[in-house]
Amino acid sequence: MSSTDTSAIASWNNLSDEFNRYFSIIIFLFGTIGNILNIIVLSQRQLRTNPCSLFFLISSIANLSAILSGLTTRMLSGWALDLTNTIDWLCKTRAFALFLSRNVASWLLMLATLDRWLLSCRNDHHREMNALKNVYCGIIMTIFLSTCLYCVIFYCYEANLTDAPLECYGKTLACRFINDLSYACLTILLPMSIMFIFGLMTIRNIHNVKKRIQVGSTNEKRGTRNSPVVRSSTQDKQKKLDCRLFFMLFIQIILMCIFTLPQAVQKLYSTLTSAENQTPLTKAIENFVFNLFLLMTYVAHGMPFYIYAWSGGTIFRNEIKTLIKKYSKKWFN
Template identity: 35%
Template sequence: MSTATTVIITNLAFITAQLNRSLALIILIFGTIGNLINILVFSRRSLRKQPCSIYFLGASIASLFALYSGLLSRLLSGYNLDISIYNDSICKLRFFTAYWCLTVLAWFLVFASIDRYLGTSRLAYRRNFSHRYVAYRVVSIASLLSFLAYISVFFCFNTNSFLLSRQCYSQGIICPFVTDIEFLILYSLLPTIIMTIFGSLTVRNVKQLGRHIAPATSNIIAANNRQLRRQKKIQLVPMLLTQIVLFLLFTVPVAVSKLYTSLTNLLNYEKTNEQVARETFSYNVTVLITYLNCSVSFYVYALTGHLFRNELKKTAQKLIDKNYTSRTTT
């Protein structure tokens, strides 16, 4: 191996370590704060009546677990403190939890996009499917199926002390290909396609609702109540659409990287040490990018959701009042 190649490999490893120390820490801090606030806001009784809010709540919980199962180990690896590279059980549990939570996050956004499509439909029988009891069942079933989908991680992932990098990894040739393709399809490919389709259909529904003129009715109060409920459903649409766009931007790079690596490994494509180093660096960067999906939701909701901002203010006021009351009574 030439001196130039050695320098390139060393520099890429150094940059990766610095990114794991700095960028991973920033994502982890902002993601923790944002998801905790999301959980407080979406747990409010007024929002729990909205099925879309239930999916947002589930996505925030999944994001929090994904950050601490997947991203935290990358942060620790920047300081050579990642114990998952030495312990088989932690290695398996780390990847299983990260894959599971990231996939659940993606599918909760999928179901939120389907729910907004149903909730904004002018057809009553479609709107009937936009219900919180349906959302609770869907969340439970999706979580269970995603859990079962990644059982293979416990058989494929192990530690290897002879490797200088990525010591907790999927062994052999078939296992990496199966787990990577499975993650690619369940986390990236299918959710992206379905979210794009239903996001477009939701936009069409909202435009139709804007042009729709309510028919004359003798029950003005009932008509107004229906209009208010419909407006509340529409207010969640900008939050969801922005989240979908960001999901696509943050997910496509890691999907492309995983697909390339899986195919070249399966075909036994010979690579130089420099190629391996560049691919590893590219993969590490795209993984950090995909974890932005777990950290930006609160800031997206706060910027694009009028309803969310109102509920956020109420939550903050409730916490302030509760703190004031506890101080005055002690």
């Protein structure tokens, strides 16, 4: 190996270590604070009784779990203090908690998209499915199926590996193939595809509703209707909340795609080329890309609160202000 290649390998490895050491801390801080605030705000009565808000609430808990189980060890690994790299049962438990949390967060966001589509449908039967009891069933089934999907980690993952992207990783090529493929396809690509499809269908339904309202208003002006439809302020408030929740969901889906799809592609590429012989320089570059895309996924887990605070309108921000005033009185009185 030439001195140029040796220098390049050292540079790529150092860059990976710097990303893990410092970028992880930034994501950990803003992600942990954001998800805790999300859980506090979304657990308020006005929001937690809304099906979509309930999906957001449990998804925020899963996001917080993913950050705590995943980023804590990555920060420690930058200072050579990560015990999951050397203790087998810690390696398995941490990996299981991380993949379980990620899958739950992703699929609950997908169910929230289905919830918004059901609410926008003209069919009464579809709208009746938008009920809290169905939300609870969806949450329980998601957690159960995610547990079944990733319980194989307790067999596959092992600590003290030297020929893998991480020291705590799948111990055989078969294990890596199964885990990487299931993560890329079932945790990222499939739910994202469903979100995209039903998101477009929801937009179409909302557009059709607006067209019907415009036609109805025109007919009223022409005198073809005897009396206008009267809606209560409570119904208007609920409709405003539903529209705002869909906008929050739509923005989150777009950013989730940006921050998680690169890792899905990298996982598939890594799986398909796992049998090929690679030079040390290629391995160093792929290791950097692996770490970069992995950290991007943690950004996706940490950003929901900031998305909701920006796109949630006065409804979400008013809840934040109310909580700040409430706890300020308790602390300073």
